[in-house]
Amino acid sequence: MFIELDLQSETPLYTQLIDQLIEGIASGELKPGEPLPSVRSLAEDLGINLHTVNKSYNLLKQEGFLQVHRKKGVIVQPDGMPGVTQEFEEKLRRTLRSLAAETAVRGMTEEAFVQQSRSIYRDILTNRGGEQR
Amino acid sequence: MFIELDLQSETPLYTQLIDQLIEGIASGELKPGEPLPSVRSLAEDLGINLHTVNKSYNLLKQEGFLQVHRKKGVIVQPDGMPGVTQEFEEKLRRTLRSLAAETAVRGMTEEAFVQQSRSIYRDILTNRGGEQR
């Protein structure tokens, strides 16, 4: 899987990494049970510190997207992804609310905003490596 | 206008303040040309430091949502709000992409996601104090 970090971005490295791993899972590029690179090798590949990768893995494990097997190492959650928790619903609402407000003030219509949302959602599911669905 | 800050939130105070002011403009509760409280009085009302309020005002001024009049003080932009800039488009895409990916992984459908977006957009425009539109 291709991962690219922007060292200039104001988004923290561990957040960028989390985002791209979740996208990988969403698109199907990362399948349940599939092993991820070790914290050390991925850190070296990306040119960052092992602890930064470890932080991303740990947060994803904590939320149920990854598992750590003493034998298999770190793998994509094989027993079903976590559903829509109350915490996620609140985060979703908060973030959409902030976005929608600025969108409205800047004169973008409801339909434009909604179409953007739909288009991006599809984009993610569509970006599969050619397999599945 | 009612402003409430969550001191426990991980969202910075100045960001919470910015969000609520933009919501106020979007909803029509804050009208173009309307004066905002001084940095000192608002800071005291909210129980925070004057520099925190000043930071929010400055960022909003920098993006074109507010004006600073030597006479009238700080007012809501009277000469038309800024439109959809390239920077905003990129921020919108990035944020929606991250949200949509997690939404999809958690099993929320495209329609549910899109409906959330639409519902929240409407919610903001609807929360007017009873005036206008």
Next chain:
DNA sequence: ATATCTGTTATATATGTAATATAACAGATA
């Protein structure tokens, strides 16, 4: 068995952001 790889933990350091505190300035207002 030895060496290597795994995630994990601990400690330390450097840097930047967030938030507060005090003080002062120039322009406008009453």
Next chain:
DNA sequence: TATCTGTTATATTACATATATAACAGATAT
């Protein structure tokens, strides 16, 4: 003249981010 405005400067505290180095216990491969 006294007061209020945004603005600037300086300092301090606290926290998040990211890195560096080291060590540990469990698993793997030679």
